[in-house]
Amino acid sequence: MYDANKLVILDRDGVINHDSDYYIKSLEEWLPYIGTIDAIARLSQAGWTVAVATNQSGISRGYYDVAALENMHDELNRLVADAGGNIAHIAYCPHGPDDGCDCRKPRPGLLEEIRQTLKLNTLAGSWMVGDSLRDLQAGEAMGCRPVLVRTGKGRRTEAKGSGLAQAFIFDDLTAFTDWLLSQ
Template identity: 45%
Template sequence: MKLLILDRDGTLNRSRDDYVASPEEWEPLPGALEAVARLNQEGWRVVLATNQSGIGRGLFDMAALNAIHAKMNRALAAVGGRIEAVFFCPHSPEDGCHCRKPAPGLFEQIGERFGVVLSGVQAAGNAVRHVQAAASAGCQPHLLLTGKSEHLRDRVGLGADADLAALLPELPAGTRLHTDLAAFADWLLTHQERPAAAPGPQGTHA
């Protein structure tokens, strides 16, 4: 089984200055859902790891989060894509939990749920804390220049698979750069062997 772990806001859908707190505020990024569908068609199983501290802060509730993910799943299905599960941290920063990225707890939960060793598992997101959490859990981190990292596009001027370790020292060593989720999917399908289909858990944890 080949497992891919993605961030949500700013990676799959547009991020906001505050929070994506309702289905109406959830808007997919151009080409992102189609990228997931292409990966699915080649046998990749895609899950999300996302901080959702708006719950802990009382800005929206679980019903709203479930409605957002229901809209997301419908939009993915319309283009032939699927997110197998959503792992989220509902805590505020003050809670001191182990699951809020950049802590690796969400990734560890994913490894346990799917019964995989995280070493070498690909993980992509637009926030530094996502790739830090991924690397801490043993995954191969990829930074997408969308959402929180879109401002870096004018600074780096590098190719789609450039190594950022020398440019941004706060990133884990070996982090690779991609312009967006579609570019990352292109890279992954080019550089990785096609995974064999395998049985495993289904559904959404949200």
């Protein structure tokens, strides 16, 4: 049984792995930040449920296909499992910004998918960790506590300042994990 108060939802690119303005198109380009795999495993080992919510518009743009994305996610799951952790669910939006879908962050569709998959009544009390305002907005729409990390686009997001009044801000996923596990 899952508990929203013990759930951490992570954005992928810029939080777990390096981001690129040219998209992460293949397993070879998918490079986790130092410490992120261990941070996810530590959360799991401490009784937290970890899920991922990621916009992947490169699919609709034709830069890569679902099989390439699944290769990246299989590797993420394998690395986390090898480190002693688990990712409960990975939700992704394959649509572009003009497709009008409900799943592309800042809309909360990916988080709703996670809520339904984990059979939770609510996501209120869970954590949404991202490097962009749209990550935090999607989480806030579902009652999540917003966390901005400075990796990826996080420093640019922090510099803009807008919409971050409620956000907890950390240098990276490892720093957030260290803090959360010390509470």
